Structure formats: structure tokens, C-alpha cells
Amino acid sequence: MTFVHQEVWHWQIATYLFLGGLGGATFAISAVLHLFEGCDRKMLSVAVMSSIAFLVIGTVFLLADMLQPLKAIYALTNPRSWIFWGVVFINFYFVAAIAYVIPLLEEWPMLQPIIQKIPAPILGLLERFNKLVALGGSAAGFLVAIYTGLLISAAPAINFWNTPALPLLFVISGFSTGAAWLLLLSMLSSNPGAQAISAKLEQLDAMLIVTELIILGAYFNFAMFLPTGARASAEFLFHSPVFIVGFFVAGLLVPLAIETWGIFFGGHSEKDKPKLTMLLASALVLVGGYLLRIYVLKAGMFQYPW
Amino acid sequence: MARYGMVMDMRTCVGCQACMAACSTENQTPFWSEKFRTHVEDKETGTFPDVRRVQLPRLCMHCENTPCLSACPTGATHMNKDGIVLVNYDRCIGCYACCIACPYDARYAYDSEDVARERELYGKLVTHDVPHVDKCTFCVQRLSEKLEPACVATCPTHTRIFGDLDDRKSEVHKLAASGKAQALNQGLGTSPKVFYIPS
Ligand code: SF4
Numbered sequence A: 001m002t003f004v005h006q007e008v009w010h011w012q013i014a015t016y017l018f019l020g021g022l023g024g025a026t027f028a029i030s031a032v033l034h035l036f037e038g039c040d041r042k043m044l045s046v047a048v049m050s051s052i053a054f055l056v057i058g059t060v061f062l063l064a065d066m067l068q069p070l071k072a073i074y075a076l077t078n079p080r081s082w083i084f085w086g087v088v089f090i091n092f093y094f095v096a097a098i099a100y101v102i103p104l105l106e107e108w109p110m111l112q113p114i115i116q117k118i119p120a121p122i123l124g125l126l127e128r129f130n131k132l133v134a135l136g137g138s139a140a141g142f143l144v145a146i147y148t149g150l151l152i153s154a155a156p157a158i159n160f161w162n163t164p165a166l167p168l169l170f171v172i173s174g175f176s177t178g179a180a181w182l183l184l185l186s187m188l189s190s191n192p193g194a195q196a197i198s199a200k201l202e203q204l205d206a207m208l209i210v211t212e213l214i215i216l217g218a219y220f221n222f223a224m225f226l227p228t229g230a231r232a233s234a235e236f237l238f239h240s241p242v243f244i245v246g247f248f249v250a251g252l253l254v255p256l257a258i259e260t261w262g263i264f265f266g267g268h269s270e271k272d273k274p275k276l277t278m279l280l281a282s283a284l285v286l287v288g289g290y291l292l293r294i295y296v297l298k299a300g301m302f303q304y305p306w
Numbered sequence B: 001m002a003r004y005g006m007v008m009d010m011r012t013c014v015g016c017q018a019c020m021a022a023c024s025t026e027n028q029t030p031f032w033s034e035k036f037r038t039h040v041e042d043k044e045t046g047t048f049p050d051v052r053r054v055q056l057p058r059l060c061m062h063c064e065n066t067p068c069l070s071a072c073p074t075g076a077t078h079m080n081k082d083g084i085v086l087v088n089y090d091r092c093i094g095c096y097a098c099c100i101a102c103p104y105d106a107r108y109a110y111d112s113e114d115v116a117r118e119r120e121l122y123g124k125l126v127t128h129d130v131p132h133v134d135k136c137t138f139c140v141q142r143l144s145e146k147l148e149p150a151c152v153a154t155c156p157t158h159t160r161i162f163g164d165l166d167d168r169k170s171e172v173h174k175l176a177a178s179g180k181a182q183a184l185n186q187g188l189g190t191s192p193k194v195f196y197i198p199s
């Protein structure tokens, strides 16, 4: 038995997985906020536009890592492959996100001339079905976020990845980064409507971090159970200070502490200035999410039978 | 229609790596980047003073249940009618999903630098004209001329035994069916078509 660190996927793919989870979750949470909470349209438009940008940049990283990116369209051939479904989900996502965000962009006077170029019947339709598209968008965002985990779990000899806990971990972590990004936007917004949802986002992110901690517990418990490649990977992570300090402490525990404090003692009235600590918590969650993906990829070890 | 497979007799392998050289020449694989379609693992087993060196030649197992084929989004990885797992170079986008999915370290990237170097070395005779992920083909080009794979033909110790696993008279069938030769990592359910006689 030999354990060998995978040398196939590096930080470029980690970046893609991070931005995919962040972009997918940002759109999904925004759409749900729109449907159930009602939220400032200006902030929603910024959130969704940024989520589109995340996915575009992520896709560029993925393509840049390929040997033949110009032939990427061939990836729509084999439905047994997760990449096939990734392409489907991401395209579904782009269509939904663009259809959803166009009516919201009318909130920005400087974009009016561009929006007005769209034929009125189409604009009318987009406006009419905006909530329906938001519903589809939340599904698309979720699928993109979970796909990032499904993609790398399709590795029978990398025991650390080849488990249903990984897509679950990535989807929860993706949603936590999405909530943190939205929290950041809502706190930086000068709009009272946007600030009003800060408290909700703070609670959501804290809940997601707690869920992530539970999944991490189960995940590492599984990994340590037998002397397989999964244990070797887990031990590698335990001995990586950046993973422990950067991801686990600074990216999970510290933001959880700040958010919990904020939930119980912080105020979110309109007069409140964006709290530096809360901005810091959001930024830490984002950095932590990126580190998680980089280190999960680094820790992937093939277990060879020789 | 055959079901080609190979048996490795680990009792006889001396680790000379002639198979690697033969494969590299036959298939123009990038030896200059130290990438090979077949390898010979040189392992030490046991604890002192009861220590032994074991040679384990390996290559693509041409699995019946192919994780690489399932992971390949483009259909570039496919199985031919003789059960040989192949890559269509023109269709491969080099996404590496197959490299991650393969449990036997059988694949590597034939990248643009390798393609350029191959052109320098082989001129008009290049066989890898675009970057792609590469792996063992059981030398399909030789099989169509009724020749054995280059590694098998070269092996001086008859470690590599090649044939049709469905042909009851073949040596590979007898060794695999009798259980004398066993596949590696059977628990994964990949059903490899390469078997090993332990040393
Ligand atoms: S050994 Fe690897 S490359 Fe060969 S068929 Fe099996 S999974 Fe595919």
C-alpha cells in the first residue's frame, strides 16, 4: 500500500471550487431573501452581479487549467461524468442569474440606457416572472455549489475525497461564504433596506458555521477510522498550521464567536455604523472557505495497491 | 471480438525496465519528461533481517468497470470492441477528471511542451499531435498486425503474459480463471484485466 499526494489538481481548481461555491450560494441566498424576506433591490442586484462575476472568474481558472480549453464544448457528451452536469448547472445558473438580475438593474439610473435597449415585451416578461426565476435561480445556485464537491468526490482511490460528506461540507461551506459575502455587502450598503437584513444574514452564517463544524467532526471521524489514505490525508491536515489556524480557528471559530456575540449583544438599527468586527468576521469566513478548498485538494492522497 | 488482458508473473520480474523503454519507443511517450505508460515499482518488504525486494510492473488495468470512462465528460475515453480502454486525442480537453478517477496511476498529461519536443524528435512521424491525457493502449496498432504489445515482446523474463481472457486455451485465461493470478485492489469493483502472480 502506498499513499501518494495527488499532483493533478492544484490551487487553480481550488479557486474554481471556491468561486463556484461562493457564486452559487450567493445567488441562491439572494433569491431566497427576495422570495421570503423581501430585500433591497439595489443590494440584490449587486449581489447577483458579483455572483455572476465569481462564476465567470472561476470558469476562467478551470479553463486555464485544461490542456485544450477551446474544445470545452465537448464536455457535454457523457452524462455519467460530473463535469457534464457541472456544465449544465453552470449554464442553467448563468441563464437564471442574468434573467433575474436584468429587471433589478433598472434601479441604477446609469444603466437605464442599456436596459432600455432590451425590447419592452421581453423586459415585461422578465419583470413578471422575476420571482419564478428567483426560485429557479436558488435551485441553480444550490446545484452549482454542491457540484463543486461532487466533482472531486468521484475519485475511488482518494479515500479522503470519495465520501458523501465532502459534497455536504462544500455545499455548507459554500453557503457560509455566500452568507458572509452578502453580510459584507449589506453592511457596506448605505441603504437602510439592505442593512435591515444584516441581522438575518448574521444568524444564517452562524448557523451554517455550526453545521459545518458538525460535518467536519463527522468527516474527520470517518477519515481517522481506518489506516487508509483518508487517515493519511487527515493527519496531513492536522499538521498543516495554515489549515488549523487559517481555516479552522480564523475561518470558523473566530467568525462564529464574533457572529454569536453580534446576535446576542449587537444592534442592527439604521443608525449603526458597519461594525468593523462584523466586517472582519465576513472576510475571515471568505478567506477560510478558500483555504478549506486549497487544503482539501492538497491533502488528497491516492491509495495505491503496491 | 476479444477481451484482452495481461498477467504479470512477479516471480520472474528482475526490474530491468526494458518494458518501459520498449513502450516509450513504440508509443513515442515523453520519456524526456519522465512520463511513462508503464512503470516497474521497486519495493522492499519485510523487516530486517527478513527483507526482500519485490518488482511490480504496472500499466493501465483496462478495467471492465472504468472509473476513468465514467469521469470523462467528453467521451474521449472509451472502450473498444476488444475491451481496450483508449483516449481519442482530438476529443480530449485535458480536464484531468480521468486522472483523478483512475485508482492505478495509469494516466498522465501529454502537454503542449511534450508535443513540441516530440515534434523535434520524431518530425513527420509524430503520433501525439495535440496535447491530451495519455495512457497504455495495449499497443492497439501492433495488435492489428497480430503482434504482441511492445512491453510483452521485449520482456526477457516472460513476466508479461498477454492474451484473450475469453479464449479458454490462452495462458492468461488459465492463470486468471484458476485464481493463480489476482487483480489488484479488487475491493474497488473496477474489474481490472491485468492480473498478478505473487512473488
Ligand atoms: S487503470 Fe485507470 S486508466 Fe486504466 S481503465 Fe482502469 S481507471 Fe481507466
Ligand code: SF4
Binding pocket: B071, B072, B073, B074, B075, B076, B077, B087, B091, B092, B093, B094, B095, B096, B097, B098, B099, B133
Ligand atoms: S482529460 Fe481527456 S480523457 Fe481525461 S476526462 Fe478529460 S476529456 Fe476525458
